[in-house]
Amino acid sequence: MSRINGVDHDEEEEEEEEEEFKTELTEKFSKLPDELECCNENDQKQNIEEMNGLMEEMDKKELRSVSTIKNFDKIEIMIEKKKMPIENAILLMKRIGCWIAMNHMWIRGFEESSLYKVLEKMIVDTEKKKEEKNEKLLVDLLECYLMLYVNYISEELVVICLPCLLKAASNKEGNEETQKEVEMALLALSRINNWIKLPEEFVFNEIKEIIKYHQECGNLTQLAYQCAWEFFINGLYYEEKLESVVDELHFVREAQSEMNELKKCIDCEKKEHEKEKERNEMKEELILIGWLEVLEIYLSSCNSRNEKIIEVVRSIIQVLRAVKDNHGDIYRQCIQSLGTAARNRDIQIDGLLKSGAVDVFLEKVQQITIEDSNAFSCLEFFVALSRRLKRNTNDEIEEAKRKAAKTEFEVAATTKVRKKE
Structure with a gap:
C-alpha cells in the first residue's frame, strides 16, 4: 500500500469484509492458530513455519x-497465559508482519486487537531496563510492531525505535544470518510513513551511511536496499535538502538499475492467473513494487531539473510496458506513480510529454473496458493535466492583466508629470 502525505491508496480494499472472504489457503490457515495452544514449544515452531508457508x-x-x-487476540492470550514462549510469539508475529510489510499493507485487525497495546507496553518496559536491557529482544519487538502497524507512532516509540533499529541495520558482517537481520530491521524502518517527523540526525546521517556502504561493498539484499531508500526518502520528505541528497547518492540511477535486475527475474509473458506463485518470483515482484512506491514518493515531492524527472518517468514506463497487463499489482503501481507525477505542479507538463507518459495513457484509454480496474486512474491522469493547464492559463491571464494595469498606471503617471511640467 502506498501512502503519500498520509493518504491511503488502497482504501477500497481496506473496506472489504475481511472475515467473509475464504479460500483453500485461508481455510487451512484458520485451523492452525487453535492448534498452537495444544503444542509443545518445538511443535509450535513447526506449526508457525507451516503458517508462514501458507502466507507466502x-x-x-x-x-x-x-x-x-x-487471530491477533489469540496470540496475546497465549502470551499472557504462558501457553506460548515469547520467542515463538515473536517468530509468529514476525512471519505475519513480514508478509504484511512486503505487500505494503495496513492491517486494522492488529491496531484494534489487544496484542497491539501489549506489544507497545513490552517495548517500553524492555527499553526502561537500562542495566539488564535485552537489546535483541527490543529489536525483535520493534520489528514486529512496525511491520504490523503503520499508522500513528508516538514520539516515545520513535525515540526508542530509531537508534535501536538503525544500529541493527548498520551491522556490516557479510554472513547470511546478519544479512537477514539487517533486512528485517530496514523492512521495519521502511514502514514509518512520511507524515511522521523524524529527528534529522538519524535519517540524514546513519541511513545515508548504510546506503553508501552498500554502493561500495554490496552488503545488502535487494529487499534491504529498497527499504533503506524508502526510509531515507520518507524521512526527508519535507526537507529542502531531499533532492540534493538523493542526487548525491545517485537515487534515480540506482532505482533504474535495481528495477532492471528485478524485471529480468520476472516472467512478464505469463498471465497472472496462469502463473505459479513461486517464492522467489513473488518476492521480486513485491520488491519491484516497493521501488515504484519509492519513486512515487519522490515524484510527489520533487521540483528538480526537468531532465531528471523525465528519467524517473521513463523508467516507470519501461516497467509498465514490460509487464503488459500480466502483473496486475505492478501495473497498478506504475499507473499510480505516473498519476502522482501529473498532479505535482513542480513537474513541468512538457517534461511529461517528452517522457512518453501521455502517449502511454492515450494508448491505455483506447483499450479501456467497463471491467478495467485501471480505467479511473488513467482518466484521472488527464484530469490532473487539464486542471494544471487551466490553472496555468488562468495564471497567464492574471499576469497579463497585472502587466496591463501596471503599464496603464505608468502611462497615466507619466502623463500627469508632463502636464505639471
Missing part, C-alpha cells in the same frame, strides 16, 4: 482476511 502463497485479499482481530 497468499495474495493481498487472502492475507487481509487472516490478519484479523480474533
Whole structure:
C-alpha cells in the first residue's frame, strides 16, 4: 500500500469484509492458530513455519482476511497465559508482519486487537531496563510492531525505535544470518510513513551511511536496499535538502538499475492467473513494487531539473510496458506513480510529454473496458493535466492583466508629470 502525505491508496480494499472472504489457503490457515495452544514449544515452531508457508502463497485479499482481530487476540492470550514462549510469539508475529510489510499493507485487525497495546507496553518496559536491557529482544519487538502497524507512532516509540533499529541495520558482517537481520530491521524502518517527523540526525546521517556502504561493498539484499531508500526518502520528505541528497547518492540511477535486475527475474509473458506463485518470483515482484512506491514518493515531492524527472518517468514506463497487463499489482503501481507525477505542479507538463507518459495513457484509454480496474486512474491522469493547464492559463491571464494595469498606471503617471511640467 502506498501512502503519500498520509493518504491511503488502497482504501477500497481496506473496506472489504475481511472475515467473509475464504479460500483453500485461508481455510487451512484458520485451523492452525487453535492448534498452537495444544503444542509443545518445538511443535509450535513447526506449526508457525507451516503458517508462514501458507502466507507466502497468499495474495493481498487472502492475507487481509487472516490478519484479523480474533487471530491477533489469540496470540496475546497465549502470551499472557504462558501457553506460548515469547520467542515463538515473536517468530509468529514476525512471519505475519513480514508478509504484511512486503505487500505494503495496513492491517486494522492488529491496531484494534489487544496484542497491539501489549506489544507497545513490552517495548517500553524492555527499553526502561537500562542495566539488564535485552537489546535483541527490543529489536525483535520493534520489528514486529512496525511491520504490523503503520499508522500513528508516538514520539516515545520513535525515540526508542530509531537508534535501536538503525544500529541493527548498520551491522556490516557479510554472513547470511546478519544479512537477514539487517533486512528485517530496514523492512521495519521502511514502514514509518512520511507524515511522521523524524529527528534529522538519524535519517540524514546513519541511513545515508548504510546506503553508501552498500554502493561500495554490496552488503545488502535487494529487499534491504529498497527499504533503506524508502526510509531515507520518507524521512526527508519535507526537507529542502531531499533532492540534493538523493542526487548525491545517485537515487534515480540506482532505482533504474535495481528495477532492471528485478524485471529480468520476472516472467512478464505469463498471465497472472496462469502463473505459479513461486517464492522467489513473488518476492521480486513485491520488491519491484516497493521501488515504484519509492519513486512515487519522490515524484510527489520533487521540483528538480526537468531532465531528471523525465528519467524517473521513463523508467516507470519501461516497467509498465514490460509487464503488459500480466502483473496486475505492478501495473497498478506504475499507473499510480505516473498519476502522482501529473498532479505535482513542480513537474513541468512538457517534461511529461517528452517522457512518453501521455502517449502511454492515450494508448491505455483506447483499450479501456467497463471491467478495467485501471480505467479511473488513467482518466484521472488527464484530469490532473487539464486542471494544471487551466490553472496555468488562468495564471497567464492574471499576469497579463497585472502587466496591463501596471503599464496603464505608468502611462497615466507619466502623463500627469508632463502636464505639471
